[in-house]
Amino acid sequence: MTLSNSQAAWRQRCLENWGLPRRVDLMRLARGGQGLSGAFAVNRLDRLSEDLAQSIEHTSLPGLDDKGVVWFEVSASARTGRRNTAVLKVQSVLGLTCQRCMQTLWLEVDEQAVFELFGSESQMQSALASEEIEPDGPEPLLVDGPLDLVQLIEDQLILAVPFVPKHEDCQAAKTEAGEPIQTPERQSPFKVLGQLKGDPK
Numbered sequence: 001m002t003l004s005n006s007q008a009a010w011r012q013r014c015l016e017n018w019g020l021p022r023r024v025d026l027m028r029l030a031r032g033g034q035g036l037s038g039a040f041a042v043n044r045l046d047r048l049s050e051d052l053a054q055s056i057e058h059t060s061l062p063g064l065d066d067k068g069v070v071w072f073e074v075s076a077s078a079r080t081g082r083r084n085t086a087v088l089k090v091q092s093v094l095g096l097t098c099q100r101c102m103q104t105l106w107l108e109v110d111e112q113a114v115f116e117l118f119g120s121e122s123q124m125q126s127a128l129a130s131e132e133i134e135p136d137g138p139e140p141l142l143v144d145g146p147l148d149l150v151q152l153i154e155d156q157l158i159l160a161v162p163f164v165p166k167h168e169d170c171q172a173a174k175t176e177a178g179e180p181i182q183t184p185e186r187q188s189p190f191k192v193l194g195q196l197k198g199d200p201k
């Protein structure tokens with residue numbers, strides 16, 4: 001994958017905070033219009049790792065294009081008269097197993113999610129009940145204490161993984177039994193010609 005300069009710079013900034021992020025007070029970040037970024041190895045995510053073909057151990061800082069790295073950034077903001085919001089950007093390169101050829105399929109993930117922050121369950125429920133929430137709008141997120149950012153990041157990655165991963169151009173698909181590329185018993189044009197002339201009956 002070729003990265004643009006800005007993407008490479010973004011990933012480099014994330015790598016400066018290597019390691020699993022701690023719980024974060026999103027509401028406080030929003031009030032200050034702040035954010036945070038970081039990066040960690042995908043094998044730190046237990047739920048997601050079950051689906052991965054490649055388990056990659058990173059004991060030290062990986063290179064820019066390294067597979068199995070999760071890069072993330074969350075930025076929160078507050079606007080007068082409106083609820084606080086947070087934007088989560090997640091990138092990774094996940095090693096999945098192609099369900100056709102059973103070889104590794106590298107999936108480039110580049111997800112961005114926007115959340116509307118609710119300080120309490122009751123606030124969120126009443127907003128949901130009064131249909132204040134637009135279907136295409138930000139996702140409602142309950143933030144009644146320090147938030148587990150790792151869970152939020154892992155959810156985004158799990159959503160990005162296809163239910164049945166397959167190579168777009170899979171070699172196995174072309175040679176699969178029962179799907180021959182050419183009909184083996186194709187008749188020679190000369191033979192057909194002979195039939196057209198016909199055997200007089």
Ligand SMILES: [Zn+2]
Binds near residue numbers: 099101
């Ligand atoms: Zn395949």
